[in-house]
Amino acid sequence: MKPKSLVNIGDYNRTDILRILDNAAQFKANPNRNLLEHRVCATLFFEPSTRTRLSFETAVNRLRGRIIGFSDAATSSSSKGESLKDTIMMAANYADIVVMRHHLEGSARYASEISPVPIVNAGDGANQHPTQTLLDMFSIYETQGTLENLTITIVGDLKYGRAVHSLIEGMADFRPTFNFVAPDELKIPEKYKSFCDEKGIAYREFTEFSPEAINSADILYMTRVQRERFTDLMEYEKVKNIYILHNDMLKNSKPTLRVLHPLPRVKEINQDVDDNPKAYYFQQAKNGMFVRQAVICDLLEIEVNEVTEVKKLRKE
Numbered sequence: 001m002k003p004k005s006l007v008n009i010g011d012y013n014r015t016d017i018l019r020i021l022d023n024a025a026q027f028k029a030n031p032n033r034n035l036l037e038h039r040v041c042a043t044l045f046f047e048p049s050t051r052t053r054l055s056f057e058t059a060v061n062r063l064r065g066r067i068i069g070f071s072d073a074a075t076s077s078s079s080k081g082e083s084l085k086d087t088i089m090m091a092a093n094y095a096d097i098v099v100m101r102h103h104l105e106g107s108a109r110y111a112s113e114i115s116p117v118p119i120v121n122a123g124d125g126a127n128q129h130p131t132q133t134l135l136d137m138f139s140i141y142e143t144q145g146t147l148e149n150l151t152i153t154i155v156g157d158l159k160y161g162r163a164v165h166s167l168i169e170g171m172a173d174f175r176p177t178f179n180f181v182a183p184d185e186l187k188i189p190e191k192y193k194s195f196c197d198e199k200g201i202a203y204r205e206f207t208e209f210s211p212e213a214i215n216s217a218d219i220l221y222m223t224r225v226q227r228e229r230f231t232d233l234m235e236y237e238k239v240k241n242i243y244i245l246h247n248d249m250l251k252n253s254k255p256t257l258r259v260l261h262p263l264p265r266v267k268e269i270n271q272d273v274d275d276n277p278k279a280y281y282f283q284q285a286k287n288g289m290f291v292r293q294a295v296i297c298d299l300l301e302i303e304v305n306e307v308t309e310v311k312k313l314r315k316e
């Protein structure tokens with residue numbers, strides 16, 4: 001039987017998501033445990049990363065597991081022409097679970113179909129970044145006390161932003177309202193609008209980063225314009241600084257608003273926002289470690305039995 005993998009956030013239903021968030025809360029209370037003793041995790045990063053790779057590796061280290069892998073494909077035999085299939089089969093020979101980031105959309109799905117061990121998609125091109133969504137949802141719950149009926153304003157690169165695409169799908173069962181703020185060149189793709197329509201999710205599209213889009217929001221989710229996805233860098237230059245959040249733009253926002261960003265940021269959040277209590281992106285990134293501990297244990301079917309922190313979630 002094929003092992004369970006996490007490739008798209010849609011692989012996890014509402015119950016699965018709440019289980020992960022509940023377990024992540026337990027890890028946040030106590031991140032250092034022996035749960036992965038004698039287990040090996042491979043991290044294969046064909047694309048650059050700071051947070052995702054380091055938080056996965058810290059997650060494993062804090063659970064006493066071991067890490068193998070590469071952070072630069074140029075140091076692996078894929079630079080000699082080895083196929084993705086062979087690379088995955090080799091990693092699965094040595095490790096109990098494989099975390100991979102690759103520029104090709106669908107690469108993680110393909111890997112999950114051939115791998116004898118679980119695959120975790122740490123980002124496949126502009127497609128999906130499901131563990132980012134789980135840490136986003138953890139941070140949303142942590143700051144709002146609920147996942148239900150929230151207005152989420154998503155700003156920036158809605159075309160190529162894989163964190164955006166996963167977030168829309170991940171929140172789908174929690175009755176969100178979305179404000180999509182993007183220039184015409186980076187509009188939310190039709191397939192995600194159709195997804196919202198099918199799920200009965202309300203959304204509005206804006207081309208201006210207007211006070212209405214900010215002040216109606218519970219969560220302001222800023223994103224970077226994804227330079228690496230543009231084939232024409234002149235097109236990137238036109239839109240790269242189109243929306244920049246400054247501290248004074250938050251003055252009429254809800255007191256409970258929190259600003260999230262999957263990071264890295266370039267210029268889209270001015271540093272004067274960092275000291276505003278509504279800024280939550282650094283705490284959000286830290287939550288990635290706890291959520292990834294929960295994901296790895298879930299896929300390896302390792303019980304996480306401690307006092308539960310967010311049982312309330314299950315009742316919503």
Ligand code: CP
Nearest residue numbers: 049050051052262263
């Ligand atoms: N959010 C995120 O995926 O960051 P990295 O690219 O640094 O891993």
